Amino acid sequence: MKNHFIPVSQNAKTGPIPVSITERASCWPGCALYENGCYAETGALAMHWRRVSNGLAGGSWAEFCARIAALKPGRLWRYAQAGDLPGCGAVIDDTLLQMLVAANAGKRVIAFTHKPVLGDDPVAAENRRLIAAAVEAGFIVNLSANNPVHADELAALGIAPVVTVLTHAYARSAIRHRFKRHKDVWSETTGEWRDRTALLPQHTPAGRRIAVCPATYSDATCKSCGACARSRDVVIGFPAHGAWRQVEAVTAARDVPVDEGWAFRDHRTMAEVIAAEAQTA
Numbered sequence: 001m002k003n004h005f006i007p008v009s010q011n012a013k014t015g016p017i018p019v020s021i022t023e024r025a026s027c028w029p030g031c032a033l034y035e036n037g038c039y040a041e042t043g044a045l046a047m048h049w050r051r052v053s054n055g056l057a058g059g060s061w062a063e064f065c066a067r068i069a070a071l072k073p074g075r076l077w078r079y080a081q082a083g084d085l086p087g088c089g090a091v092i093d094d095t096l097l098q099m100l101v102a103a104n105a106g107k108r109v110i111a112f113t114h115k116p117v118l119g120d121d122p123v124a125a126e127n128r129r130l131i132a133a134a135v136e137a138g139f140i141v142n143l144s145a146n147n148p149v150h151a152d153e154l155a156a157l158g159i160a161p162v163v164t165v166l167t168h169a170y171a172r173s174a175i176r177h178r179f180k181r182h183k184d185v186w187s188e189t190t191g192e193w194r195d196r197t198a199l200l201p202q203h204t205p206a207g208r209r210i211a212v213c214p215a216t217y218s219d220a221t222c223k224s225c226g227a228c229a230r231s232r233d234v235v236i237g238f239p240a241h242g243a244w245r246q247v248e249a250v251t252a253a254r255d256v257p258v259d260e261g262w263a264f265r266d267h268r269t270m271a272e273v274i275a276a277e278a279q280t281a
């Protein structure tokens with residue numbers, strides 16, 4: 001599996017920490033955001049990701065793991081700012097993940113996965129087992145939810161911390177830069193943002209607390225925060241931004257069972273479901 005290690009990220013949100021990119025084949029086409037609003041599919045990151053996936057940048061998995069093993073103890077780093085856990089599509093490659101978990105020993109990783117983990121499907125069951133073992137060994141994988149309902153389902157597994165997409169209403173208004181090495185310029189004050197978002201749900205439907213990622217509303221970075229590198233009960237939320245209307249549409253749909261493929265033809269958004277129900281009422 002092709003991978004690129006970057007010793008010092010220039011991304012304004014991660015801050016200057018080591019980051020990596022894993023080839024496109026690691027992504028599960030059933031992910032709600034696959035070719036459908038994923039932040040890594042546009043801009044400079046997308047160009048870099050294509051080069052890694054085509055073998056024009058980066059190197060082998062073994063070389064990558066050697067770079068991680070050489071990091072200082074306690075070092076915070078971000079795995080796969082584009083891409084997912086090793087393994088093609090829905091599958092996690094047990095051997096490659098174990099190599100990475102071993103290399104990460106003593107370091108602090110921020111990792112996310114959109115691979116399927118719910119339901120009786122054998123691949124999902126195996127993914128649960130592998131992720132639980134990785135987290136147990138100190139390689140913190142955050143299960144990525146499409147919305148707070150999905151977050152509750154993932155959190156109920158009890159195997160790993162959970163993050164979720166939130167609607168754009170949670171985002172602090174800003175003039176955003178296309179190139180992520182530049183910080184966004186806020187166009188509302190922290191107080192205005194807090195007042196405006198105070199009435200939005202602060203908990204998932206099952207009562208788990210949602211904390212909005214501080215890098216999305218303040219000058220915090222992953223380097224200064226590090227919350228995603230810790231086991232925790234709180235669900236960290238990322239307000240939809242960029243192509244946020246598209247992201248909201250694909251993540252808010254309720255008429256598709258979670259973890260079934262989203263690359264389907266008859267997809268309806270939440271608004272369309274409500275409109276259809278209103279017509280038949």
Ligand code: SF4
Nearest residue numbers: 213222225226227228
């Ligand atoms: S919550 Fe903290 S560690 Fe997680 S993405 Fe946001 S800034 Fe980074």
